Amino acid sequence: MRAPTHAPVYAAFFPILAEIAQKRGYALAVHGSLNSDMDLVAIPWTVTAVSADELVEALRLYAAQTMAMMFSAAGTLDGPEQKPHGRQAWSIIVGNGAVIDISVMPRVVSYKD
Numbered sequence: 001m002r003a004p005t006h007a008p009v010y011a012a013f014f015p016i017l018a019e020i021a022q023k024r025g026y027a028l029a030v031h032g033s034l035n036s037d038m039d040l041v042a043i044p045w046t047v048t049a050v051s052a053d054e055l056v057e058a059l060r061l062y063a064a065q066t067m068a069m070m071f072s073a074a075g076t077l078d079g080p081e082q083k084p085h086g087r088q089a090w091s092i093i094v095g096n097g098a099v100i101d102i103s104v105m106p107r108v109v110s111y112k113d
Contacts, residue, residue: 006034006098007034010030010034010100013063014030017059020055020058021042024054024055024058025045025046025049025050026042026043026044026055027042027043027045028041037100037101038101039103040100040103041102041105042102042103044107049107051107052080052104052106056077056090056092059092059100059102060090060092063075063093067095075092077093078090078093085105088106089101
């Protein structure tokens with residue numbers, strides 16, 4: 001028998017996280033297996049997309065509010081770390097070993113239709 005993972009927790013979190021991102025102008029995608037952590041990529045999708053910091057803070061706040069009753073470290077944030085192609089990455093501690101790693105692609109201020 002395999003050791004248990006946090007995958008069910010991550011699967012339960014995803015619809016709310018995606019809604020939080022969408023309300024702030026981002027598309028959210030899972031990138032990875034969900035075995036050791038939840039790897040997410042946020043892509044600016046609308047011209048009104050908020051800053052990466054604002055998006056990550058909203059996601060962190062949700063994790064903190066959801067899990068704070070069980071884990072005092074819930075919502076702890078590590079980052080940002082610069083990644084290739086202008087991505088920034090953060091880790092959000094959920095609790096009991098569960099972590100959300102999120103990479104946010106940079107916004108482009110101007111574009112052509």
